[in-house]
Amino acid sequence: MSKRGGLAQVIQHHWREAVPDDRLAHLIKDASRGLGRALQMRLAEHGVSFGHWTFLRILWNGDGIAQRALSDLAGVMEPTTFSAVKAMEKLGYVERRQKPGDRKQVFIHLTPLGQSLKDKLVPLAEEVNAIAIDGLDEREIATMRKALLAMIDNLARDEEQAAGDNRRIPSTREVAGRLSGAQLSRK
Amino acid sequence: MSKRGGLAQVIQHHWREAVPDDRLAHLIKDASRGLGRALQMRLAEHGVSFGHWTFLRILWNGDGIAQRALSDLAGVMEPTTFSAVKAMEKLGYVERRQKPGDRKQVFIHLTPLGQSLKDKLVPLAEEVNAIAIDGLDEREIATMRKALLAMIDNLARDEEQAAGDNRRIPSTREVAGRLSGAQLSRK
DNA sequence: GCCATATACTTAGATGGCTAAGCATATTTG
């Protein structure tokens, strides 16, 4: 309050110095929301919702996976996937199929329409990324990436432990899925 | 699929190398959700919802501000603030008052109960922060902070421009509020 | 001083995420 030197400077000072501790979380949240909004705006122009993007991205990288696996890769809970997939099925982006001899799992397949979105949408995400990191150098980005990864890992271990404390041994699926949200299928 | 060398290593490899571009956004989102869940778990033990925390934090730092100002400081839209404040009023954390001669603005004041939460809840956020940044050194955190700040700024400018393209000159309030979501009251 | 515009709050309704709980089907094990 009542610092000298213009708005930008005040904000810079505020975030960098006046705010030592827990507000790193706020910075991260704000960045995340900024990125989300930027992509959302662009996707909306193509009639695709932000929520669907998450799942399409994974399916473009290999469809025909079970709904459960899709949840893990997306880093969200099953009900989230369930409703998104249902909605995308209605939009004609995906099909839900079962394999003979397995009446539990539902496998998600892209339709040609769903497949075709890739070429339109991927550049939008790349554009957002380019805008966001403008002016940052390689080294800074690498450091940020490393730091974020470490934080995700730290928090996943905390969460894992908290869950274990209260209840039971969390399944591998749970722990791994919780770990970071979106990575390759392991095992 | 079918990588060698243990889960942690696979994930590390995945995030650090296999994923060059837009997935920085995913890292940030995952970190944000991890931080959110960690805090939420702890707040829940004290009967406070994550949403309320956002607003309480600001009010502890100076209550009696207008609902609109509270929105700006929290970096959320008015309806979000509206419902949160209504809920907190019902819980007895805050009161909504008006000033004579102004029938538009509603000023939000902490009750003693709302005030008293500060001592219980702030340490929880500090704990989460400490867990999250465990193992990171000063320099890394400073770099991340700087990079995030730059990204927020880049994205805010993008958004500002997109809005300007379509409609009208966004008010100062809007632009500044959008800039990062939670900072000091300036001017 | 009045009318146009801007501002502040509210309402309504959508979205994306979650937890809890249910049901059906596989899998394991005594």
Added chain:
DNA sequence: CAAATATGCTTAGCCATCTAAGTATATGGC
């Protein structure tokens, strides 16, 4: 093999957030 347990999908319902649109009140320009 049968019973117990685990797994995968679904349903129901909550929470935090948003946009769009409505209402009431201030404010500024003519």
